[in-house]
Amino acid sequence: MSDIEQRVKKIVSEQLGANEADVKHESSFVDDLGADSLDTVELVMALEEEFDCEIPDEEAEKITTVQQAIDYVNANLK
């Protein structure tokens, strides 16, 4: 697992109070991990903090699964 994958999964499990084992690539924050709308906002904020970036709202809306978060970070960060 790449470093970015690991960091994203760690944040997701911390923010959503899920077991790291349950945080799979295809996991949906809302459907699989039980996030509410405020959780998803907090999650995006935590990703911004961890990767020192700003994720625009239009982009943030599209990040609904762990894989999408990993892809976003890979595509937008050095």
Next chain:
Amino acid sequence: MYEGQVALVTGASRGIGAAIALALAKQGAKVVGTATTESGAAQITTALEAHGGLGLALDVNDAAQVESVLKQIAEKFGDVSILVNNAGITRDTLLMRMKDADWDAVIATNLTSVFRMSQAVLRPMMKARFGRIINISSVVGHMGNPGQANYAAAKAGMAGFTRSLAAEVGSRGITVNCIAPGFIDTDMTRELPENVKEELIKRVPLARFGDVEDIAAAVTFFASPSAAYITGETLHVNGGMYMA
């Protein structure tokens, strides 16, 4: 009662804000009070330092200053767990004569600042699963008052903001409430002519202007664990002049 809590009170150099800051500090909170000037901030430090509190200069309309004040507080005391949005101004005049500048200044200082300050403290409160945001509105926001269309609009706006934010963040243990003072004896009301004051007191069943301590007591209640189940609410403290 508030050991371990960090409180930020805007506009604490005089009047209601000074009384709120002192009351929270006396009960054990680490209190930071703000004034628009360095000399005002120094005065607040003098008033609060026996209780470990501090005064800082802040113009609530300046986003960069808000950020820097919160950073200083976080470094010195930790994250803010109690925010009291108290800073406020009046620019009274009949609507026919109200300038854009009168409107804009009051909306910015009394309403937009509440959005800005609340947003700035929210992230750590969400993480901590605890927070108290207490907005000082006004009876005028509920009754209306000739010459105060700008002020009444800002204060009524505050109540709507309060209810919406309360709904958003309730699941995180954060409560958001308003306290609506009636006529309180401060610089703001000392400006009024004597005959106007006499007329006003006739409308108050308790037959006097309120003291700043009457408002401070309501704030310490909302900040306390006893008020944990109250959110989105306005508490009127007005001697009975308006009964909601």
